[in-house]
Amino acid sequence: MRTQSVAMLGLVVICLASASPSKADTIFTNLGPGQSFNPNGGWVIGDCCSEGPGQVFAFPFIPTQTATFTDATLALQRISGPSPLNVEIQTSSGGMPDAILDTLTQTMDLSPIPSLVDFTCSTCGVLNAGTLYFLVAQQTNPLNVASWGFSNSQIDTAFFNENGSATGPWTPNTGPISAYELHGVAIAPEPPSALLLASGLIALLAVGYKRFV
Template sequence: MKKYLINLSKYLGMCVLSMGISSHALADVIFSNFGPGYTYNVSSGNVVGDGFDGSIYSEGDSFAPIQNAVFGSLRIALSEVFPGSQGTSLTISLTADSGNAPGAVLESWLLAPGSLGLLGNNNAPVVLNSSLNLMLLAGTEYWITASLGGMGNAVAWNWNSIGDMNAHAINDGSGWFSPSGMTPGAFEVDSAASVPEPSTLALFGVAFAGIAARSRRKPRHPGAR
């Protein structure tokens, strides 16, 4: 029995070791300008939608991965400016860069009307998961943009609270103006969670097959042949 337990430990150890070799951490932060614990400026932000000055605004903030990574999810701090001001769907997009401004849309999400908390509250950042899992290239500039149509509809992209001043872009309907010099909104881009590679799964199969075979083997009594 003792020998069996030792061999079982060896099999399990092989499984753990193979996992460490063949897969990466579950998810890595590609970019973030949140403070500790996803903190941000709860009382101020850049207006998305009606600026109540005759213009409808879209906002964009840039980031550049420090290494190649598969895009997994976006976490973004958004709030209604006043109750009911998110009257239509809010569009959030990941875009390519075009002359230091947002360019071609790579992936988009729609946030239903009334889905955000009110400005001034410590609302949980919105989490948007990628279905395309695009490869983001190291050192390449990308943008996160937010737009909301219709007069009277206004959302705030809450400012970051750590002093990040990456390029920010604003569009009042006449095209993107960048860099605007405005404080970027708070957001985080995470890589996709990795899964065990086929070779790892195969090793698991071999290991557990060995465990099963050993558990079926009957112990030999002294003197038995």
């Protein structure tokens, strides 16, 4: 009977491990409490300046955990034009944006009121914890204009260009960082506490079995 108990408890542990559902975690955010941001200002994406057909911005982030990237949420406002934004995850080289890693798809139209807009990708790559990446936004039509709202407080060095290119050349800009949040499915999540508890029970039961054989 004791042997059967040990076997059954082991089966429970295996079931607990295999039944843990994958879910998207927040791997970076500069949004405030309740996903808040500054609705009173932001960087222009699109037709902005006299030097070129469209302004593009690249903002830095470092994931808090290694994860398969799933989606992003950006604080955006439509100023003119209906075209969706092109948004990419880019690697870094020398602290600057480098190669496109993931391309995202806008899931809803931009509103004339500052609001959070979701972007998803169908074939997402793995983002490594502690590694610098960039989130880049570009107008599909460089004559259209959107505002990417500021975070409540983050100041950092971002990069921009005014020639409508998602791949530079880039000019550094130290100042307010626009607001966004990134999600992904962790590659190696912490083991559930129930699994650890069940493992401990197996060990105790096994010791008791040996003692009374």
